[in-house]
Amino acid sequence: MDSVRTPDSETAEPSDTPASPSLGHKVRSAARWSLINTVVMRLGNFATGILLARFALGPAEWGVYGIAQTVLLVLLSANELGVGLAIVRWDGDPRRFAPTVLTLGTASSVLLYAAIFVSAPTVAGLLDSPGASGVLRVMCLCLVLDGVAQVPAGYLTREFAQGKRMVIDALNFVLSTAVTLVLAFAGWGAMSFAWGAVAGNVAALLGCALAAPGMLRFGWDPGQARALLRFGLPLAGASLLALAVVNVDTMVVGSSLGSVALGFYVLAFNMSGWPVRIISEAARRVSFAGFSRLAASPEALAQGFSRALGVLVTGTVPLCVLLGGLAEPVVRLVYGSTWVPAASALPWLMALGLVRIGCELAYDCLVAAGQRRSLILVQGLWVVALVPVLVAGARLGGIVGVSQGHVVVAAVLVVPVFLYALGRAGISPAHIVRACTWPFLGGAVMTVVTLAAKRLLGDGIVALFAIGATALACYVVCVLPSRRFLLGARTPEAA
Structure with missing residues (x-):
């Protein structure tokens, strides 16, 4: 370390x-x-x-x-x-x-x-x-x-x-x-x-x-400056790579498809970030300082990370499922018919948003644990793999192809590498599975209910609210078995 x-x-x-x-x-x-x-x-x-x-x-x-x-x-x-x-x-x-x-x-x-x-x-x-x-x-x-x-x-x-x-x-x-x-x-x-x-x-x-x-x-103070740069430059490099991961798509879409297509993509990407920004940003303002207090104890850090991840995923999955499953009617209702082309990319970007939440929490945990070199390697690998996939996706499928490329690289390459890096910090796959099992099961049930209800009820305003309420009720039932685990996550040291 x-x-x-x-x-x-x-x-x-x-x-x-x-x-x-x-x-x-x-x-x-x-x-x-x-x-x-x-x-x-x-x-x-x-x-x-x-x-x-x-x-x-x-x-x-x-x-x-x-x-x-x-x-x-x-x-x-x-x-x-x-x-x-x-x-x-x-x-x-x-x-x-x-x-x-x-x-x-x-x-x-x-x-x-x-x-x-x-x-x-x-x-x-x-x-x-x-x-x-x-x-x-x-x-x-x-x-x-x-x-x-x-x-x-x-x-x-x-x-x-x-x-x-x-x-x-x-x-x-x-x-x-x-x-x-x-x-x-x-x-x-x-x-x-x-x-x-x-x-x-x-x-x-x-x-x-x-x-x-x-x-x-x-x-x-020259001595302080040297120590600060040794501490900060690897983190700045990792942060730069992390930002490149979520912004290289904008550059690809803008240079390949033009400003109008980029406008639709930016709107869809911003919508996909609603769960990330509402839940993940709130957590990240506390998580780094909290993980830093636990860094000396690998067991406490692993438990704290597992429960923090469980809370984040449990709160985010239903938002991602609803926005992804009801993309077109939600875009039309909120922004107007002019922006409907943005809806085609939204389901894929919602899946990406869910992955981003886990990766951002893992990023904070690895920084607190002192795994700065691992972060640079993970983020560098992500960017290197992402660029050619996004370019190909833009040429083959427009903004939808770019969104699909994001998800493929994240799921196939990045998540396994992050799991390996977390394992080196003492956080085993079992901790991840415990945090994600019930929310993912609930998300799968929500997806089935949302798509079936949409086909049955249509996509009017009243139907949207009815579908959302029904799907959320099903999700709550699915995640109830994890309530003790989640309630125990209120503080890092409680882990």
């Missing part, structure tokens, strides 16, 4: 101090706030997306936005060189090494922004979306804001201060949404997303600075 080096020692290992008695309370409280935060923010984003798709923007504008968002996400994964996680992971008072983290992160993000500002026309041209150049230059200002905000935000995560994070995210959402809507209805097109994102990130930075006073202080 790779050691986690601290700023004061070249050879220090992660703390093996057992979780304190207050950890369970902190995790439960943080998880509740994180879930509330994520649900509220995602419902707000969902409503905003409906307004924009129905009344302000078309598929071409969504395609341009998709290109800019993809580039931004990829750059964000590397903009602070992975050193920001030290605020969450390292032992001791983070104020001792926070100034060096802030200096490194800010400097790297400024350099990255300068590079994307100069290369924006070339990047947009390569992705067959010349109109995205200006949007890229504006939206990627978020790189610099993120580089500065990483230290106070990391400190809040370390302290499980998800109540404060909810307030900050609310400010971000309100300001970014207001700016985006005003500019979109004024005819600014995809540029409205860019300025909205910048406005929201400014609000988030100010909120983080107020919630974690004293954390925005620049400084430099």
Whole structure:
């Protein structure tokens, strides 16, 4: 297992101090706030997306936005060189090494922004979306804001201060949404997303600075910097590869099929991410800090991961089944008939979303366990296998072929490799099977019930609600045998 080096020692290992008695309370409280935060923010984003798709923007504008968002996400994964996680992971008072983290992160993000500002026309041209150049230059200002905000935000995560994070995210959402809507209805097109994102990130930075006073202080310690880079660069590489996995499809669709097809694909992909973002994001704001406390005990880590996975999968499977099985009527109902072509890719992307939830939780667990090299190998293998499959899928089947290629690579190659990496960290396949058996059985029953009821009742609004209620009732019955296991998962140490 790779050691986690601290700023004061070249050879220090992660703390093996057992979780304190207050950890369970902190995790439960943080998880509740994180879930509330994520649900509220995602419902707000969902409503905003409906307004924009129905009344302000078309598929071409969504395609341009998709290109800019993809580039931004990829750059964000590397903009602070992975050193920001030290605020969450390292032992001791983070104020001792926070100034060096802030200096490194800010400097790297400024350099990255300068590079994307100069290369924006070339990047947009390569992705067959010349109109995205200006949007890229504006939206990627978020790189610099993120580089500065990483230290106070990391400190809040370390302290499980998800109540404060909810307030900050609310400010971000309100300001970014207001700016985006005003500019979109004024005819600014995809540029409205860019300025909205910048406005929201400014609000988030100010909120983080107020919630974690004293954390925005620049400084430099060469010894700390060396240790931070040794800790962070492998994580930045793994994170960059992880972002490439879920964003290379946007580049393939944009360059192969054009901005209109990309707009349909981006909408379908965003819909498939609803369960991931609502449930998985809420968990990930707590999971890394929680797993880090358990990393010294392989048995406790395995039990904690198994139960966390069980909770995530149990909550996600019914959403994936309903959105996949009722894709076309849901798209028509929510976004209008203009966007119906997006529904053809949605069932496959829902399957991918379910895989992503498990892989993202495994990613956090492997980082906490110090398996950084394994992460790089897994993510690198995923990207290398994915690119040719997606290119072939785009040529043979359009956005549906791309979606199918994603699922094939994930199921056939990536999941087995992740299982092997988890096994090296002490998490056996038995732990995975225990977490997933009942939810997967319930999902299979839900699928049969949904498709049969849809054929019998049709796809009207009343029928959709009746089908959903019936399928959910069947699912609940199927997962009832796992309730004791899931209820015991409320805290990592309870495992």
